[in-house]
Amino acid sequence: MRAEKAGLRIFKRFLMAFSQLFVRSFIALVGMGLFLAGPARAADLSDDSASILAGNCVNCHGPSGRSLSAIPTIRGVNEEQLRVRLMAFREGRDAGVTVMTRLMKGYDADQIAALAKWFAKDRAP
Amino acid sequence: MTGLSRRRILGSLAAGSVALAAPSIVRAGAGSARVVIVGGGFGGATAARYLKLRAPQLRVTLIEPARRFYTCPFSNLYLAGLRSWESIGHGYDGLRGAGVELVHAQAEDVDTRLRTVRLSTGQTLGWDRLVLSPGVDMRWNALEGYDEAASLLAPHAWKAGPQTQLLRRQMEAMEQGGTFVMVIPENPFRCPPGPYERAAMLAHYFSRHNPRAKILLLDAKDNFSKKGLFQQGWKALYGDMIEWVGLTDDGQVTRVDAKALEVQTAFGQVHKASVLNVIPPQKAGFIAERAGVVDASGWVPVKAESFETQRVAGIYALGDATIAAPMPKSAFVANTQAKLAAAAIVAELTGRVPPVASYANTCYSLLAPGYGISVAGVYRAEQGGIAEVPGSGGVSPANADAAFRAAEAAYGESWYAAICADIWGR
Numbered sequence: 346m347r348a349e350k351a352g353l354r355i356f357k358r359f360l361m362a363f364s365q366l367f368v369r370s371f372i373a374l375v376g377m378g379l380f381l382a383g384p385a386r387a388a389d390l391s392d393d394s395a396s397i398l399a400g401n402c403v404n405c406h407g408p409s410g411r412s413l414s415a416i417p418t419i420r421g422v423n424e425e426q427l428r429v430r431l432m433a434f435r436e437g438r439d440a441g442v443t444v445m446t447r448l449m450k451g452y453d454a455d456q457i458a459a460l461a462k463w464f465a466k467d468r469a470p
Numbered sequence: 471m472t473g474l475s476r477r478r479i480l481g482s483l484a485a486g487s488v489a490l491a492a493p494s495i496v497r498a499g500a501g502s503a504r505v506v507i508v509g510g511g512f513g514g515a516t517a518a519r520y521l522k523l524r525a526p527q528l529r530v531t532l533i534e535p536a537r538r539f540y541t542c543p544f545s546n547l548y549l550a551g552l553r554s555w556e557s558i559g560h561g562y563d564g565l566r567g568a569g570v571e572l573v574h575a576q577a578e579d580v581d582t583r584l585r586t587v588r589l590s591t592g593q594t595l596g597w598d599r600l601v602l603s604p605g606v607d608m609r610w611n612a613l614e615g616y617d618e619a620a621s622l623l624a625p626h627a628w629k630a631g632p633q634t635q636l637l638r639r640q641m642e643a644m645e646q647g648g649t650f651v652m653v654i655p656e657n658p659f660r661c662p663p664g665p666y667e668r669a670a671m672l673a674h675y676f677s678r679h680n681p682r683a684k685i686l687l688l689d690a691k692d693n694f695s696k697k698g699l700f701q702q703g704w705k706a707l708y709g710d711m712i713e714w715v716g717l718t719d720d721g722q723v724t725r726v727d728a729k730a731l732e733v734q735t736a737f738g739q740v741h742k743a744s745v746l747n748v749i750p751p752q753k754a755g756f757i758a759e760r761a762g763v764v765d766a767s768g769w770v771p772v773k774a775e776s777f778e779t780q781r782v783a784g785i786y787a788l789g790d791a792t793i794a795a796p797m798p799k800s801a802f803v804a805n806t807q808a809k810l811a812a813a814a815i816v817a818e819l820t821g822r823v824p825p826v827a828s829y830a831n832t833c834y835s836l837l838a839p840g841y842g843i844s845v846a847g848v849y850r851a852e853q854g855g856i857a858e859v860p861g862s863g864g865v866s867p868a869n870a871d872a873a874f875r876a877a878e879a880a881y882g883e884s885w886y887a888a889i890c891a892d893i894w895g896r
Contacts, residue, residue, distance in 0.1 A: 360640035371821070375526070380626060390826070391825065391826075392815065393813055393822070393823070393824075393825035394825040394826040394828075395814055396825070397809060397810055397815065397826065397827070397828050398828050400520075400809035401806050401807060401811075401848070403888065403892055404802055404805055404806070404830075404832070404885065404888060404889045404892060405832065405881070405884060405885045405888050405889075406888065407888045407891065407892075408888070408891050408892045411890070412884070412886050413884075413888060413891055414883070414887050414888065415880050415881070415884050416884040416885075416888065417880060424799035441557050441874075443844065443866065443874060443877050443878050443881060444832055444846050444866075444878070444881070446846050447846045447862065447864050447875075448830065448832065448846050448848060449759045449864065450848075450859070450861045450862040451830065451847070451848020451849075451858075451859040451861075451862030451863065451864075452848065452859075454809065456828075466855075
Protein backbone atom coordinates (compact mmCIF):
# COMPACT_ATOMS: atom_id res chain seq x y z
CA MET A 346 0.00 0.00 0.00
CA ARG A 347 2.61 2.46 1.26
CA ALA A 348 5.05 1.54 -1.53
CA GLU A 349 2.30 1.99 -4.07
CA LYS A 350 1.61 5.52 -2.81
CA ALA A 351 5.30 6.41 -2.84
CA GLY A 352 5.52 5.14 -6.41
CA LEU A 353 2.61 7.30 -7.40
CA ARG A 354 4.25 10.31 -5.78
CA ILE A 355 7.46 9.77 -7.69
CA PHE A 356 5.54 9.35 -10.92
CA LYS A 357 3.63 12.58 -10.27
CA ARG A 358 6.88 14.43 -9.56
CA PHE A 359 8.36 13.11 -12.76
CA LEU A 360 5.31 14.24 -14.70
CA MET A 361 5.48 17.72 -13.16
CA ALA A 362 9.18 18.14 -13.90
CA PHE A 363 8.66 16.92 -17.45
CA SER A 364 5.81 19.35 -18.10
CA GLN A 365 7.80 22.25 -16.64
CA LEU A 366 10.71 21.41 -18.90
CA PHE A 367 8.31 21.25 -21.83
CA VAL A 368 6.82 24.66 -21.05
CA ARG A 369 10.26 26.23 -20.59
CA SER A 370 11.64 24.96 -23.87
CA PHE A 371 8.42 26.01 -25.57
CA ILE A 372 8.82 29.57 -24.27
CA ALA A 373 12.47 29.59 -25.34
CA LEU A 374 11.58 28.41 -28.85
CA VAL A 375 8.85 31.01 -29.14
CA GLY A 376 11.36 33.64 -28.05
CA MET A 377 13.81 32.61 -30.75
CA GLY A 378 11.05 32.76 -33.35
CA LEU A 379 10.23 36.31 -32.34
CA PHE A 380 13.88 37.27 -32.32
CA LEU A 381 14.31 36.00 -35.86
CA ALA A 382 11.22 37.92 -36.93
CA GLY A 383 13.08 41.12 -36.06
CA PRO A 384 13.16 43.36 -33.01
CA ALA A 385 10.23 45.64 -32.31
CA ARG A 386 10.69 49.39 -32.32
CA ALA A 387 10.12 50.53 -28.75
CA ALA A 388 11.85 53.82 -29.56
CA ASP A 389 8.92 55.03 -31.67
CA LEU A 390 6.76 55.65 -28.61
CA SER A 391 7.47 58.66 -26.43
CA ASP A 392 8.31 58.06 -22.80
CA ASP A 393 5.05 59.77 -21.82
CA SER A 394 3.06 57.41 -24.02
CA ALA A 395 4.94 54.39 -22.67
CA SER A 396 4.14 55.53 -19.13
CA ILE A 397 0.44 55.58 -19.99
CA LEU A 398 0.59 51.99 -21.24
CA ALA A 399 2.48 51.01 -18.08
CA GLY A 400 -0.18 52.70 -15.96
CA ASN A 401 -2.67 50.10 -17.18
CA CYS A 402 -0.46 47.28 -15.84
CA VAL A 403 0.29 48.48 -12.31
CA ASN A 404 -3.38 48.28 -11.25
CA CYS A 405 -2.81 44.56 -10.82
CA HIS A 406 0.96 44.15 -10.81
CA GLY A 407 1.44 46.66 -7.98
CA PRO A 408 2.69 50.24 -7.74
CA SER A 409 5.54 50.72 -10.24
CA GLY A 410 5.10 47.06 -11.19
CA ARG A 411 6.31 45.77 -7.81
CA SER A 412 3.70 43.27 -6.74
CA LEU A 413 2.27 42.94 -3.26
CA SER A 414 0.60 39.63 -3.96
CA ALA A 415 0.34 36.44 -6.00
CA ILE A 416 0.42 38.44 -9.24
CA PRO A 417 4.00 38.51 -10.58
CA THR A 418 6.26 41.53 -10.17
CA ILE A 419 7.14 42.97 -13.58
CA ARG A 420 9.52 45.71 -12.47
CA GLY A 421 13.15 44.85 -13.11
CA VAL A 422 12.43 41.84 -15.33
CA ASN A 423 14.92 41.39 -18.17
CA GLU A 424 13.61 43.43 -21.10
CA GLU A 425 13.86 40.74 -23.75
CA GLN A 426 12.40 38.04 -21.51
CA LEU A 427 9.46 40.24 -20.64
CA ARG A 428 8.87 41.18 -24.27
CA VAL A 429 8.91 37.56 -25.36
CA ARG A 430 6.55 36.56 -22.57
CA LEU A 431 4.11 39.37 -23.34
CA MET A 432 4.19 38.50 -27.05
CA ALA A 433 3.45 34.86 -26.16
CA PHE A 434 0.41 36.05 -24.18
CA ARG A 435 -0.63 38.13 -27.17
CA GLU A 436 -0.43 35.16 -29.49
CA GLY A 437 -2.32 33.03 -26.97
CA ARG A 438 0.48 30.48 -26.75
CA ASP A 439 0.86 30.43 -22.99
CA ALA A 440 -1.29 27.71 -21.47
CA GLY A 441 -3.14 28.16 -18.20
CA VAL A 442 -3.23 31.95 -18.49
CA THR A 443 -6.35 33.69 -17.19
CA VAL A 444 -6.59 37.32 -18.24
CA MET A 445 -3.21 38.20 -19.78
CA THR A 446 -4.05 36.70 -23.17
CA ARG A 447 -7.17 38.83 -23.39
CA LEU A 448 -5.32 41.97 -22.31
CA MET A 449 -2.19 41.66 -24.43
CA LYS A 450 -4.26 41.31 -27.61
CA GLY A 451 -5.00 45.00 -27.00
CA TYR A 452 -1.38 46.03 -27.67
CA ASP A 453 0.73 45.82 -30.83
CA ALA A 454 4.36 44.62 -31.02
CA ASP A 455 5.75 48.16 -30.66
CA GLN A 456 3.66 48.88 -27.58
CA ILE A 457 4.70 45.58 -26.03
CA ALA A 458 8.35 46.36 -26.71
CA ALA A 459 7.86 49.77 -25.07
CA LEU A 460 6.28 48.11 -22.02
CA ALA A 461 9.15 45.65 -21.68
CA LYS A 462 11.64 48.52 -21.91
CA TRP A 463 9.68 50.56 -19.37
CA PHE A 464 9.48 47.85 -16.72
CA ALA A 465 13.05 46.60 -17.22
CA LYS A 466 14.40 49.87 -15.83
CA ASP A 467 14.50 50.49 -12.11
CA ARG A 468 12.47 53.63 -11.68
CA ALA A 469 9.31 55.14 -10.21
CA PRO A 470 6.03 54.90 -12.14
CA MET B 471 -4.65 83.14 -8.02
CA THR B 472 -6.94 82.74 -10.97
CA GLY B 473 -5.20 85.43 -12.97
CA LEU B 474 -2.27 83.14 -13.68
CA SER B 475 -1.77 83.31 -17.39
CA ARG B 476 -1.06 80.24 -19.46
CA ARG B 477 2.19 81.87 -20.53
CA ARG B 478 3.37 82.21 -16.95
CA ILE B 479 2.39 78.65 -16.13
CA LEU B 480 4.07 77.47 -19.29
CA GLY B 481 7.15 79.49 -18.57
CA SER B 482 7.71 78.25 -15.06
CA LEU B 483 6.88 74.60 -15.73
CA ALA B 484 8.72 74.33 -19.03
CA ALA B 485 11.85 76.09 -17.81
CA GLY B 486 12.21 73.60 -14.98
CA SER B 487 11.59 70.67 -17.25
CA VAL B 488 14.25 71.67 -19.75
CA ALA B 489 16.81 72.57 -17.10
CA LEU B 490 16.58 69.23 -15.35
CA ALA B 491 16.04 67.29 -18.56
CA ALA B 492 13.76 64.69 -16.96
CA PRO B 493 11.96 63.20 -19.92
CA SER B 494 8.94 61.63 -18.23
CA ILE B 495 8.58 63.67 -15.09
CA VAL B 496 8.18 67.38 -15.46
CA ARG B 497 10.12 69.27 -12.83
CA ALA B 498 8.26 72.51 -12.62
CA GLY B 499 9.67 75.73 -11.31
CA ALA B 500 8.29 77.73 -8.42
CA GLY B 501 4.97 79.57 -8.63
CA SER B 502 3.33 76.99 -10.83
CA ALA B 503 -0.25 76.17 -11.71
CA ARG B 504 -2.97 74.84 -9.45
CA VAL B 505 -5.12 71.85 -10.27
CA VAL B 506 -8.21 71.27 -8.12
CA ILE B 507 -9.78 67.82 -8.10
CA VAL B 508 -13.29 67.11 -6.84
CA GLY B 509 -13.83 63.58 -5.54
CA GLY B 510 -11.36 61.31 -3.77
CA GLY B 511 -12.42 57.97 -5.24
CA PHE B 512 -10.75 55.80 -7.86
CA GLY B 513 -10.69 58.56 -10.50
CA GLY B 514 -9.95 61.68 -8.46
CA ALA B 515 -7.45 60.24 -6.00
CA THR B 516 -5.52 58.61 -8.86
CA ALA B 517 -5.43 61.93 -10.74
CA ALA B 518 -4.10 63.69 -7.63
CA ARG B 519 -1.31 61.18 -7.12
CA TYR B 520 -0.23 61.03 -10.75
CA LEU B 521 -0.32 64.80 -11.24
CA LYS B 522 2.10 65.10 -8.31
CA LEU B 523 4.27 62.28 -9.67
CA ARG B 524 4.51 63.90 -13.08
CA ALA B 525 4.87 67.50 -11.97
CA PRO B 526 5.99 67.75 -8.33
CA GLN B 527 5.86 71.57 -8.35
CA LEU B 528 2.24 71.61 -9.45
CA ARG B 529 -0.14 72.62 -6.67
CA VAL B 530 -2.68 69.81 -6.41
CA THR B 531 -5.74 70.13 -4.17
CA LEU B 532 -8.14 67.23 -3.64
CA ILE B 533 -11.63 68.01 -2.34
CA GLU B 534 -13.32 65.04 -0.68
CA PRO B 535 -15.79 65.19 2.21
CA ALA B 536 -14.86 61.78 3.65
CA ARG B 537 -11.76 61.38 5.79
CA ARG B 538 -11.87 57.69 5.03
CA PHE B 539 -13.08 56.43 1.66
CA TYR B 540 -14.98 53.14 1.52
CA THR B 541 -14.85 51.45 -1.87
CA CYS B 542 -17.77 50.04 -3.81
CA PRO B 543 -15.45 47.33 -5.14
CA PHE B 544 -15.36 44.59 -2.50
CA SER B 545 -18.40 46.01 -0.65
CA ASN B 546 -20.30 42.92 -1.86
CA LEU B 547 -17.67 40.83 -0.06
CA TYR B 548 -18.42 42.81 3.08
CA LEU B 549 -22.12 41.93 2.66
CA ALA B 550 -21.14 38.27 2.34
CA GLY B 551 -19.10 38.41 5.53
CA LEU B 552 -15.86 37.75 3.64
CA ARG B 553 -14.31 41.18 4.35
CA SER B 554 -14.45 43.46 7.37
CA TRP B 555 -15.84 46.95 6.89
CA GLU B 556 -12.51 48.56 7.75
CA SER B 557 -10.68 46.44 5.18
CA ILE B 558 -12.47 48.35 2.40
CA GLY B 559 -11.73 51.79 3.87
CA HIS B 560 -8.78 53.94 2.83
CA GLY B 561 -7.45 57.17 4.36
CA TYR B 562 -5.65 60.02 2.67
CA ASP B 563 -2.34 60.09 4.54
CA GLY B 564 -0.56 58.45 1.61
CA LEU B 565 -1.71 61.19 -0.73
CA ARG B 566 -0.78 63.88 1.81
CA GLY B 567 2.66 62.32 1.98
CA ALA B 568 2.88 62.59 -1.80
CA GLY B 569 2.31 66.35 -1.53
CA VAL B 570 -1.41 66.51 -2.32
CA GLU B 571 -3.38 69.12 -0.34
CA LEU B 572 -6.54 67.55 1.11
CA VAL B 573 -9.65 69.61 1.78
CA HIS B 574 -12.39 67.64 3.53
CA ALA B 575 -15.45 69.50 2.34
CA GLN B 576 -18.24 69.22 -0.18
CA ALA B 577 -17.77 71.06 -3.48
CA GLU B 578 -21.00 72.98 -3.97
CA ASP B 579 -20.58 75.13 -7.04
CA VAL B 580 -18.23 75.90 -9.90
CA ASP B 581 -17.70 79.27 -11.58
CA THR B 582 -16.28 78.47 -14.99
CA ARG B 583 -15.64 82.15 -15.86
CA LEU B 584 -13.72 83.06 -12.71
CA ARG B 585 -12.33 79.52 -12.51
CA THR B 586 -13.28 78.92 -8.90
CA VAL B 587 -14.99 76.19 -6.92
CA ARG B 588 -17.06 76.99 -3.83
CA LEU B 589 -16.99 74.63 -0.87
CA SER B 590 -19.48 73.76 1.88
CA THR B 591 -17.14 75.49 4.32
CA GLY B 592 -17.74 78.80 2.55
CA GLN B 593 -14.20 78.72 1.18
CA THR B 594 -13.61 79.43 -2.51
CA LEU B 595 -10.65 77.88 -4.35
CA GLY B 596 -9.21 79.10 -7.60
CA TRP B 597 -7.99 76.66 -10.24
CA ASP B 598 -6.11 76.67 -13.51
CA ARG B 599 -7.40 73.19 -14.34
CA LEU B 600 -10.36 71.50 -12.66
CA VAL B 601 -10.83 67.72 -12.53
CA LEU B 602 -14.28 66.40 -11.63
CA SER B 603 -14.54 62.81 -10.48
CA PRO B 604 -17.82 62.95 -8.58
CA GLY B 605 -19.08 59.41 -9.20
CA VAL B 606 -22.82 58.90 -9.50
CA ASP B 607 -25.90 60.38 -7.90
CA MET B 608 -29.20 58.54 -7.71
CA ARG B 609 -32.05 59.83 -9.85
CA TRP B 610 -34.59 60.03 -7.07
CA ASN B 611 -38.16 59.40 -8.23
CA ALA B 612 -37.05 58.30 -11.72
CA LEU B 613 -38.43 55.03 -10.42
CA GLU B 614 -41.84 55.90 -8.98
CA GLY B 615 -41.82 55.82 -5.19
CA TYR B 616 -38.07 55.58 -4.80
CA ASP B 617 -36.61 58.71 -3.25
CA GLU B 618 -33.99 59.37 -0.61
CA ALA B 619 -36.43 58.65 2.23
CA ALA B 620 -37.35 55.33 0.60
CA SER B 621 -33.65 54.40 0.45
CA LEU B 622 -33.59 54.34 4.26
CA LEU B 623 -36.14 51.50 4.18
CA ALA B 624 -35.10 49.82 0.95
CA PRO B 625 -31.38 50.62 0.61
CA HIS B 626 -29.64 50.90 -2.73
CA ALA B 627 -26.23 50.25 -1.14
CA TRP B 628 -24.75 51.49 -4.42
CA LYS B 629 -22.42 53.94 -2.70
CA ALA B 630 -20.31 52.21 -0.10
CA GLY B 631 -21.12 53.63 3.32
CA PRO B 632 -24.09 53.68 5.72
CA GLN B 633 -26.30 52.25 2.95
CA THR B 634 -24.11 49.15 2.67
CA GLN B 635 -24.09 48.66 6.43
CA LEU B 636 -27.89 49.09 6.56
CA LEU B 637 -28.36 46.41 3.91
CA ARG B 638 -26.09 44.03 5.82
CA ARG B 639 -28.14 44.53 9.02
CA GLN B 640 -31.34 43.85 7.07
CA MET B 641 -29.82 40.62 5.68
CA GLU B 642 -28.93 39.51 9.19
CA ALA B 643 -32.45 40.27 10.45
CA MET B 644 -34.28 38.63 7.51
CA GLU B 645 -36.74 35.89 8.59
CA GLN B 646 -35.82 32.29 7.79
CA GLY B 647 -36.98 31.34 4.31
CA GLY B 648 -37.61 35.00 3.40
CA THR B 649 -37.24 36.57 -0.03
CA PHE B 650 -34.53 39.11 -0.84
CA VAL B 651 -35.63 41.20 -3.83
CA MET B 652 -33.09 43.21 -5.83
CA VAL B 653 -34.24 45.77 -8.40
CA ILE B 654 -31.68 46.31 -11.19
CA PRO B 655 -31.69 49.26 -13.63
CA GLU B 656 -31.09 49.61 -17.34
CA ASN B 657 -27.69 50.62 -18.67
CA PRO B 658 -25.75 52.77 -18.08
CA PHE B 659 -25.12 52.48 -14.36
CA ARG B 660 -22.15 52.15 -11.99
CA CYS B 661 -20.41 48.75 -12.03
CA PRO B 662 -22.30 46.68 -14.64
CA PRO B 663 -21.45 43.25 -13.11
CA GLY B 664 -22.04 44.53 -9.55
CA PRO B 665 -25.67 43.44 -9.02
CA TYR B 666 -24.91 39.92 -10.20
CA GLU B 667 -21.83 39.57 -8.02
CA ARG B 668 -23.95 40.87 -5.15
CA ALA B 669 -26.52 38.13 -5.83
CA ALA B 670 -23.80 35.49 -5.49
CA MET B 671 -22.39 37.09 -2.34
CA LEU B 672 -25.89 37.23 -0.81
CA ALA B 673 -26.34 33.57 -1.68
CA HIS B 674 -23.04 32.76 -0.02
CA TYR B 675 -24.23 34.48 3.15
CA PHE B 676 -27.74 32.99 3.08
CA SER B 677 -26.57 29.46 2.31
CA ARG B 678 -24.83 29.53 5.70
CA HIS B 679 -27.27 31.59 7.79
CA ASN B 680 -30.65 31.30 6.08
CA PRO B 681 -30.54 28.27 3.76
CA ARG B 682 -34.20 28.39 2.69
CA ALA B 683 -33.93 32.06 1.63
CA LYS B 684 -34.72 33.08 -1.95
CA ILE B 685 -33.03 35.81 -3.96
CA LEU B 686 -35.19 37.36 -6.67
CA LEU B 687 -33.49 39.64 -9.22
CA LEU B 688 -35.87 41.90 -11.14
CA ASP B 689 -33.96 43.34 -14.07
CA ALA B 690 -34.91 46.13 -16.50
CA LYS B 691 -32.82 44.49 -19.26
CA ASP B 692 -32.33 41.12 -20.91
CA ASN B 693 -28.57 41.04 -21.04
CA PHE B 694 -25.90 41.86 -18.53
CA SER B 695 -22.16 41.70 -18.02
CA LYS B 696 -20.74 38.13 -17.84
CA LYS B 697 -24.33 36.78 -17.95
CA GLY B 698 -23.47 33.24 -19.01
CA LEU B 699 -20.72 32.92 -16.42
CA PHE B 700 -22.87 34.29 -13.62
CA GLN B 701 -25.81 32.02 -14.42
CA GLN B 702 -23.52 29.00 -14.66
CA GLY B 703 -21.87 29.88 -11.34
CA TRP B 704 -25.09 30.66 -9.48
CA LYS B 705 -26.51 27.28 -10.46
CA ALA B 706 -23.35 25.32 -9.65
CA LEU B 707 -22.78 27.01 -6.32
CA TYR B 708 -26.24 27.79 -4.99
CA GLY B 709 -28.76 25.60 -6.87
CA ASP B 710 -32.08 27.41 -7.22
CA MET B 711 -31.54 30.05 -4.55
CA ILE B 712 -31.09 32.85 -7.13
CA GLU B 713 -33.87 33.57 -9.63
CA TRP B 714 -33.20 36.18 -12.32
CA VAL B 715 -36.13 37.72 -14.23
CA GLY B 716 -35.20 39.84 -17.26
CA LEU B 717 -37.14 42.50 -19.16
CA THR B 718 -38.83 40.03 -21.52
CA ASP B 719 -40.24 38.06 -18.59
CA ASP B 720 -41.64 41.19 -16.92
CA GLY B 721 -38.60 41.90 -14.79
CA GLN B 722 -38.73 45.68 -15.17
CA VAL B 723 -39.90 47.35 -11.96
CA THR B 724 -41.87 50.56 -12.46
CA ARG B 725 -43.07 51.36 -8.92
CA VAL B 726 -41.59 50.89 -5.47
CA ASP B 727 -43.45 50.91 -2.14
CA ALA B 728 -40.59 50.99 0.33
CA LYS B 729 -42.87 51.01 3.42
CA ALA B 730 -44.76 47.91 2.31
CA LEU B 731 -41.57 46.38 0.85
CA GLU B 732 -43.39 45.80 -2.43
CA VAL B 733 -42.49 46.46 -6.02
CA GLN B 734 -44.66 46.46 -9.13
CA THR B 735 -43.49 45.51 -12.61
CA ALA B 736 -44.33 47.02 -16.00
CA PHE B 737 -47.09 44.44 -16.50
CA GLY B 738 -48.55 44.90 -13.03
CA GLN B 739 -47.10 41.97 -11.12
CA VAL B 740 -46.52 42.76 -7.45
CA HIS B 741 -43.58 41.18 -5.62
CA LYS B 742 -43.42 41.25 -1.83
CA ALA B 743 -39.95 41.30 -0.30
CA SER B 744 -38.56 40.45 3.11
CA VAL B 745 -35.57 42.67 2.30
CA LEU B 746 -35.74 45.09 -0.63
CA ASN B 747 -32.60 46.36 -2.38
CA VAL B 748 -33.36 48.93 -5.07
CA ILE B 749 -30.53 49.98 -7.39
CA PRO B 750 -32.09 53.01 -9.06
CA PRO B 751 -31.23 54.81 -12.31
CA GLN B 752 -28.21 57.10 -11.91
CA LYS B 753 -26.54 60.23 -13.29
CA ALA B 754 -23.26 62.08 -12.89
CA GLY B 755 -22.59 63.50 -9.40
CA PHE B 756 -24.30 66.89 -8.97
CA ILE B 757 -21.14 69.03 -9.10
CA ALA B 758 -20.85 68.06 -12.78
CA GLU B 759 -24.27 69.61 -13.34
CA ARG B 760 -23.25 72.73 -11.42
CA ALA B 761 -20.17 73.04 -13.65
CA GLY B 762 -22.32 72.78 -16.76
CA VAL B 763 -20.44 69.83 -18.21
CA VAL B 764 -23.31 67.28 -18.42
CA ASP B 765 -25.50 66.77 -21.48
CA ALA B 766 -29.22 65.89 -21.66
CA SER B 767 -28.45 62.30 -20.62
CA GLY B 768 -27.21 63.47 -17.22
CA TRP B 769 -23.67 62.22 -17.90
CA VAL B 770 -20.52 64.08 -18.98
CA PRO B 771 -19.34 63.97 -22.60
CA VAL B 772 -15.52 64.01 -22.77
CA LYS B 773 -12.77 64.16 -25.37
CA ALA B 774 -11.51 60.63 -25.92
CA GLU B 775 -7.84 61.60 -26.10
CA SER B 776 -7.66 63.62 -22.83
CA PHE B 777 -10.89 63.36 -20.80
CA GLU B 778 -11.25 67.11 -20.95
CA THR B 779 -14.99 67.80 -20.98
CA GLN B 780 -16.51 68.63 -24.33
CA ARG B 781 -18.53 71.50 -22.86
CA VAL B 782 -16.01 73.52 -20.83
CA ALA B 783 -12.32 73.95 -21.70
CA GLY B 784 -10.00 73.47 -18.74
CA ILE B 785 -12.40 71.15 -16.90
CA TYR B 786 -11.70 67.42 -17.02
CA ALA B 787 -14.04 64.64 -15.90
CA LEU B 788 -13.27 61.05 -14.90
CA GLY B 789 -14.86 57.77 -14.02
CA ASP B 790 -18.48 56.78 -13.57
CA ALA B 791 -19.74 60.32 -14.28
CA THR B 792 -18.47 60.29 -17.86
CA ILE B 793 -19.81 58.99 -21.15
CA ALA B 794 -16.98 56.63 -22.04
CA ALA B 795 -18.67 53.58 -23.59
CA PRO B 796 -17.57 51.01 -24.60
CA MET B 797 -15.54 51.37 -21.39
CA PRO B 798 -17.64 50.30 -18.41
CA LYS B 799 -18.23 52.43 -15.32
CA SER B 800 -15.61 50.61 -13.27
CA ALA B 801 -12.92 51.50 -10.73
CA PHE B 802 -10.18 50.12 -12.97
CA VAL B 803 -11.29 52.25 -15.90
CA ALA B 804 -11.56 55.40 -13.74
CA ASN B 805 -7.98 54.81 -12.61
CA THR B 806 -6.62 54.49 -16.15
CA GLN B 807 -8.62 57.53 -17.32
CA ALA B 808 -7.15 59.51 -14.44
CA LYS B 809 -3.58 58.57 -15.34
CA LEU B 810 -4.16 59.68 -18.91
CA ALA B 811 -5.86 62.93 -17.88
CA ALA B 812 -3.02 63.73 -15.45
CA ALA B 813 -0.48 63.28 -18.23
CA ALA B 814 -2.60 65.32 -20.66
CA ILE B 815 -2.94 68.19 -18.16
CA VAL B 816 0.80 68.29 -17.46
CA ALA B 817 1.56 68.13 -21.20
CA GLU B 818 -0.83 70.98 -21.85
CA LEU B 819 0.53 73.18 -19.06
CA THR B 820 4.08 72.67 -20.24
CA GLY B 821 3.43 72.87 -23.98
CA ARG B 822 4.59 69.33 -24.58
CA VAL B 823 3.21 66.74 -26.97
CA PRO B 824 0.36 64.92 -25.19
CA PRO B 825 0.72 61.17 -24.72
CA VAL B 826 -1.16 58.70 -26.89
CA ALA B 827 -4.31 57.61 -25.02
CA SER B 828 -4.62 54.03 -23.84
CA TYR B 829 -7.14 52.75 -21.32
CA ALA B 830 -7.77 49.32 -19.88
CA ASN B 831 -10.22 47.41 -17.76
CA THR B 832 -10.21 44.21 -15.78
CA CYS B 833 -13.23 43.55 -13.58
CA TYR B 834 -13.16 40.52 -11.34
CA SER B 835 -16.36 39.23 -9.76
CA LEU B 836 -16.35 36.80 -6.88
CA LEU B 837 -19.11 34.18 -6.86
CA ALA B 838 -17.86 32.26 -3.84
CA PRO B 839 -14.56 31.93 -2.00
CA GLY B 840 -12.19 30.42 -4.57
CA TYR B 841 -14.56 31.04 -7.49
CA GLY B 842 -13.85 34.17 -9.53
CA ILE B 843 -14.61 35.34 -13.07
CA SER B 844 -13.42 38.34 -15.06
CA VAL B 845 -14.07 40.63 -17.97
CA ALA B 846 -11.28 42.65 -19.56
CA GLY B 847 -10.73 45.17 -22.33
CA VAL B 848 -8.16 47.55 -23.80
CA TYR B 849 -9.33 50.84 -25.30
CA ARG B 850 -7.98 53.74 -27.33
CA ALA B 851 -9.06 57.08 -28.76
CA GLU B 852 -10.16 56.72 -32.36
CA GLN B 853 -11.89 59.14 -34.74
CA GLY B 854 -13.08 61.40 -31.95
CA GLY B 855 -14.47 58.56 -29.85
CA ILE B 856 -13.36 55.68 -27.66
CA ALA B 857 -13.02 52.22 -29.18
CA GLU B 858 -12.10 48.82 -27.84
CA VAL B 859 -8.94 47.55 -29.53
CA PRO B 860 -10.20 44.86 -31.94
CA GLY B 861 -9.51 41.33 -30.75
CA SER B 862 -8.71 42.39 -27.20
CA GLY B 863 -10.66 41.70 -24.05
CA GLY B 864 -13.58 39.44 -23.35
CA VAL B 865 -14.73 37.26 -20.48
CA SER B 866 -13.33 34.17 -18.75
CA PRO B 867 -13.93 30.94 -20.68
CA ALA B 868 -17.22 29.17 -19.99
CA ASN B 869 -15.62 25.75 -19.67
CA ALA B 870 -12.78 26.72 -17.30
CA ASP B 871 -11.84 24.24 -14.57
CA ALA B 872 -11.85 24.82 -10.81
CA ALA B 873 -8.17 25.84 -10.80
CA PHE B 874 -8.89 28.62 -13.31
CA ARG B 875 -11.81 29.94 -11.22
CA ALA B 876 -9.66 29.75 -8.08
CA ALA B 877 -6.84 31.66 -9.79
CA GLU B 878 -9.23 34.43 -10.83
CA ALA B 879 -10.59 34.64 -7.28
CA ALA B 880 -7.03 35.11 -6.01
CA TYR B 881 -6.20 37.60 -8.76
CA GLY B 882 -9.30 39.61 -7.84
CA GLU B 883 -7.97 39.97 -4.28
CA SER B 884 -4.56 40.89 -5.67
CA TRP B 885 -6.06 43.48 -7.98
CA TYR B 886 -7.83 45.14 -5.07
CA ALA B 887 -4.64 45.30 -2.99
CA ALA B 888 -2.62 46.64 -5.94
CA ILE B 889 -5.01 49.34 -7.12
CA CYS B 890 -5.66 50.60 -3.59
CA ALA B 891 -1.92 50.80 -2.94
CA ASP B 892 -1.44 52.57 -6.29
CA ILE B 893 -4.00 55.20 -5.24
CA TRP B 894 -4.16 55.58 -1.45
CA GLY B 895 -1.24 53.52 -0.24
CA ARG B 896 2.51 53.86 -0.30
